[in-house]
Amino acid sequence: MHVSIEGDETSAQLFVRWMNTGNYRYQAGKHEEALFAYTQAVKQNPRDDFAFCCLAEVLNSLGRFEEALKASDFAMSLNSSSVSAYTRKVEALMNLHHYEQALQTCEQAMALAPGGAALYAVKGDILTDLQRVQEALMAYTQALQLDPHCAGIYNNLGMLLAQMQHHEEAIHSFERAIELEPDNAMISDNLSLLLESLGRWREALSLQLRGEVHDTQSEGAVNPEMPNPEADVMAGEDMPALQYSALWLL
Numbered sequence: 505m506h507v508s509i510e511g512d513e514t515s516a517q518l519f520v521r522w523m524n525t526g527n528y529r530y531q532a533g534k535h536e537e538a539l540f541a542y543t544q545a546v547k548q549n550p551r552d553d554f555a556f557c558c559l560a561e562v563l564n565s566l567g568r569f570e571e572a573l574k575a576s577d578f579a580m581s582l583n584s585s586s587v588s589a590y591t592r593k594v595e596a597l598m599n600l601h602h603y604e605q606a607l608q609t610c611e612q613a614m615a616l617a618p619g620g621a622a623l624y625a626v627k628g629d630i631l632t633d634l635q636r637v638q639e640a641l642m643a644y645t646q647a648l649q650l651d652p653h654c655a656g657i658y659n660n661l662g663m664l665l666a667q668m669q670h671h672e673e674a675i676h677s678f679e680r681a682i683e684l685e686p687d688n689a690m691i692s693d694n695l696s697l698l699l700e701s702l703g704r705w706r707e708a709l710s711l712q713l714r715g716e717v718h719d720t721q722s723e724g725a726v727n728p729e730m731p732n733p734e735a736d737v738m739a740g741e742d743m744p745a746l747q748y749s750a751l752w753l754l
Contacts, residue, residue, distance in 0.1 A: 519548035523555060530562055538562045553583035560592040564599070572596040587617045594626060603633050621651035625660060632664055640664055655685035659694060666698050674698060 513521070526541035542559040549555060556579035563572035576593035579586055590613035597606035607630045614623045624647035631640035644661040651657065662677035678695035685691060692711060699708035 515548045519545050519552070519555075522548060523558070526558060526562070530558075530565075535562050535565050539566065551582060553579040553586050553589060556582065557586065557588040557592055560589070560596070564592060564595050567599075569596045569599045573600070585616055587613050587620070587623075590616070591623070591626070594630075598630060598633070603630055606630050607634070619650060621647045621654060621657070624650065625654070625657045628657075628664070629660060632660075632667070637664060637668055641668075653684060655681040655688060655691060658684065659688075659691045662694065662698075671698065671702060 522541050522545035526538045526545060529535075529541055530538035539559070539562045542555060542562060546552070546555045546559060556575050560572045560575035560579065563569070563575060573593060573596040576589050576596060579589035580593070583589065590609055594606050594610045594613065597603075597609060607627065610623060610627050610630060614620065614627070617623060624643050628640045628643035628647060631637070631643055641661075641664060644657060644664065647657045648654070648661070658677045658681035662674045662681065665671075665674035665677055675695065675698065678691060678698065681691045682688070682695065696708045696711045699705075699711065
């Protein structure tokens with residue numbers, strides 16, 4: 505259902521109201537309604553670069569990457585120093601598997617915001633996709649120097665280290681991420697899967713059971729019969745792929 509804004513208002517007032525509506529809808533997860541609102545906003549003010557950044561963001565969320573790319577490019581044409589426009593373009597390019605162009609755009613953004621930890625982390629993600637693992641390792645290390653308390657960066661570093669067969673270092677990176685975000689099930693799952701792949705079943709099982717106990721406590725109930733993840737794996741069930749953390753700048 506599309507939203508509507510009525511009344512005798514100026515274009516500037518309508519622009520603000522449509523932007524606020526788009527932000528509210530986007531944060532509520534109503535991306536189609538957010539897209540409609542942002543589209544109305546840019547009609548009221550087609551020279552506002554941030555509005556086009558918001559449009560690109562929601563288009564990326566909807567998987568409409570070619571359109572997101574165009575919205576990002578238009579935002580950059582309005583404001584060539586908009587880091588937000590560059591990061592949204594990077595996201596679209598990565599999803600379109602245009603990794604070399606994504607890397608070039610990311611480095612342009614880094615030149616505008618050299619202290620941005622998330623940009624170094626995203627560069628690490630791109631370099632990982634390009635199989636340039638040593639450069640990716642350096643990018644993640646630089647990201648953590650800038651922000652040593654970001655669990656997502658430690659998670660993605662752990663992914664890379666596991667890919668490089670540096671298993672103990674990967675485990676340490678995942679453990680550090682869990683220390684920072686103990687409620688992040690994705691990171692715990694990544695560590696558990698790595699431990700299982702190394703045959704360290706007891707450690708993996710202990711980690712999984714701790715997460716399940718935490719979940720039941722959070723819900724105000726205790727489940728006395730814990731499932732046996734080790735038995736499931738031994739029975740031949742497919743394990744999910746390890747997952748990267750999204751590190752886009754908003």
